[in-house]
Amino acid sequence: MTNYLVLATLACYAASFGCYVRFLYAPTRAVGRAATFTLAGGLILHYFALIARSRVIHGVPYDDLAGSLSLFAWLLAATYLGLELVHRQKSVGAFVLPVVLVLFIFAHGFATPGSAAPPARGPMFALHVTLNILAYAAFALSFVASVIYLIQNRMLRGRRMGAVGWRFPALDALERLSRSSVGVGLIALAIGVTTGFVWAHRLLGRYWDGDWKVGVTLLIFAAYAAYLLLARTKTWRGARASALCVVNFVFVIFSYSIVNLYLSRFHRYL
């Protein structure tokens, strides 16, 4: 059953990616709708795949790297879909869906569900982890938008639009999308970190015991908050803010990989 759900999800995401690419070439309403609907279908199937995976491992689906990546992919796709509906901007989908697909394939293609049941940790812990991954997904979306912004900006200033320049979304749309997704990420991270502190206090009797993950997460929060403040200022508006957003994402990758795998004591995967 899990395999069927995974394959069906993969098919939906792949079809959605195809439609979004097609939309860049021929931005018709029918193609745009097909892209959005197949993405929504993929999200629903992916949700059930995550539930099925939880049942198999008798625990939450993010206790190992693969499960965490799958949730990351789901939240990235969900955040993108939400912002697409808000901004009515479909041309970024062609650049977000490949990231979703790679994360999903990596998560489900190489996953080896553990047999040992992880300790029960309660809903607050689940909320803490989900919101933090949602924040990372939103930051990933702003990273994609900022990279496209920088490429498009370079082409426009160099007066060389090339073959792809005419198909990219407008700079203005990319800037707004990036700011919105960072806004979503910061709210999710703020609540996620707060619930983490509360949960740690209940479990350990103190809010922070010097774990690397907490320090790096606070650094990420500060870096993205700075981006959001600077992005509308005279000096940083435009390409500089986008470059800052790209640099900030390096901290996210560092936190998600090196910190989780090697440095943290309480945030390691099982």
Add this chain to the structure above:
Amino acid sequence: MELVLIGLNHRTATVELRERVAFSAEQARTAAEQLRARGILEETLVLSTCNRSELYGVPPETTADSAAAMELFLASFHQMRPDELGGSLYRHRDLDVVRHLYRVAAGLDSMLLGEAEILGQVREAYRIALDHGATGPVLNRMFQGALEVGKRVRSETEIGTRPVSVAFAGVKLAERIFGSLKNHSALILGAGDTGELVVTHLRDRGIGRLRVSNRSAERGRGLAARFAAEAVAWENVSAALEWPDMVVCSVASAEPVLTRAMVERAMHARGNRALLLIDLGVPRNVDPSVAALYNVYLYNIDDLQEIVEQNKRARADEIPRAEAIVGEHVDKFLSWQAGVNASVVLASLRERLAGEREAFLAARLGDLAHLPEADRARVARLLEEFLDQVLLDPVERLRGERELRRKLQNLEALRDLFRLDQGKP
């Protein structure tokens, strides 16, 4: 079922000649009526644009040289001598007509490769002809196919996507930066021909606000009235730079109209909001060093021309894909046409066999006079059923199998074999 086309276009005729043989909508309707009333064509459609005048038609089967009759009609309709048209006209028959029309609808035969207006013009010409009952099954099928080809070529290839005029390229660049222009604004300095075209495109794309400034205050007010824009006094241009998202310069001036210091001041005052400068002036109106300023996008006439050339090459690269779509739809039409022809032949064959059956029964049932009337009627019915059964399979296959219809394109052999034309005038 023959198809004939005569016409002239930008490649075969001068603009003067094209003007003389152009049809207004009313003239197109009248010409179509006259062509049918005089028995020159059974179905007809007139397609007339600034670059082409074409008569499409299906002549009666008995007409020997319908193209010549159409040429004479075209000359007389426009009160010209036939020899004035002769060298400029092209003539196509049957599938060449279909291919020609599909290429026209796809924009492959246009002066500006892939231009979109022609599809609307084909649609309008077809609508007029259809409304007045000038078309029939053949032209209906052909023109519906043409509209489909036009839509497919524009959605499945990039032949019409990238701008190929300097003015439109400027506007498309603005959309690359600002997205929809509805909430954005432009300032127009001076008014050259290209500048006016830019304004037209900006209006078409729904620009939010438009201001105009000219060295001559009077001319500036005149331009503002013509463009439905606000006028800005020339001496206030420097201050006005703080406001627009896009500035189009087209001023006859030996010195730059916008200096680096002016733009620098404006960018400071506008909080470094992105500014697109389109410099259409020769000599240039904007100091080239302005391009180095943060969040300023400067394009001069050469930059735009280079973009246009790149886009033209990109459009030309799409020709094979567009031609493939045309070819696919020509095949579809051919298959449909073969199906119609085959149906006609089968109907004739059925009619002939029915006649043969009657003659056969009349001759042979005479020898069976001892049979009761009911049995004689039964024999007649059995023979009829037998003929129906013999014809059922080929008819069904012809309806269902496109490849078979293609193989049977030349049905004259079948007509000869069964002497289906015997007794026809």
